[in-house]
Amino acid sequence: MDDDDAIRAVYDLSYRHLVTQMAALCGNLSEAEDAVQEAFLTALTHRRDFALASNKEAWLRTVALNLLRHRWRRARLAGRVLPKFRAELSIDLGPQAPEDHIAVVYALSQLSAPVRVTVVLHYIGDLSVAQIAHELSVPEGTVKARLARARAQMAGYLSDHEEADHV
Numbered sequence: 001m002d003d004d005d006a007i008r009a010v011y012d013l014s015y016r017h018l019v020t021q022m023a024a025l026c027g028n029l030s031e032a033e034d035a036v037q038e039a040f041l042t043a044l045t046h047r048r049d050f051a052l053a054s055n056k057e058a059w060l061r062t063v064a065l066n067l068l069r070h071r072w073r074r075a076r077l078a079g080r081v082l083p084k085f086r087a088e089l090s091i092d093l094g095p096q097a098p099e100d101h102i103a104v105v106y107a108l109s110q111l112s113a114p115v116r117v118t119v120v121l122h123y124i125g126d127l128s129v130a131q132i133a134h135e136l137s138v139p140e141g142t143v144k145a146r147l148a149r150a151r152a153q154m155a156g157y158l159s160d161h162e163e164a165d166h167v
Helices: 003-026 027-046 047-052 056-081 099-109 113-124 129-136 140-166
Strands: none
Touching: 003 027, 003 047, 003 056, 003 113, 027 047, 027 056, 027 140, 047 056, 056 113, 056 129, 099 113, 099 140, 113 129, 113 140, 129 140
16 A cells, blocks of 8 residues: 555545544634645655654644644734734534534633643544543643533533523
C-alpha cells in the first residue's frame, strides 16, 4: 500500500469522526470540515511524519485542532484590534442539525478552550482519560478536573435551554 492509499484508508475511517469533533469544538460545520480537510492536506504534504505516527487519527486531530486554535487566536486579535467588528457566536451545524445538538454546541462554546477540547475528546471522540492526558500532554488529574468542571458548567446552560423550551 503506497502513502496515498494509506491516507485514503484513514480518510475513509476517520473523516466523519474528526469533523464531528471539530464541529463540536468550533460550532460551525463548514469550519470543522475545512480544518479536517486541511489536516488531511497536511498529511499529504508531510507524508513521512504521518507515516511515522502510531495513531493516525490522533495525528490528524492534533493538526485540525491546531488549525482551529490558530484561527481562534487570529479572531481574538482581530476582536481586540477591531472591537466594533467582533461578531456574536454563530453556530451553524447545517440545516439538519437537531435543536438539542445546537444547544450542546452552544453550551460547549461557553467553556474555556482547554476544557472544551477535553470534553469533546472524551464524550464525542470517545477517548479515555488516559488517552486524552497523553494527547494533550497533561496529567490525568487535570483531565478529570476539566471534565468535572465542564459537567457543572454545562448543566447550567443546558437546564436553562431546557427551561426555555418548556415555556
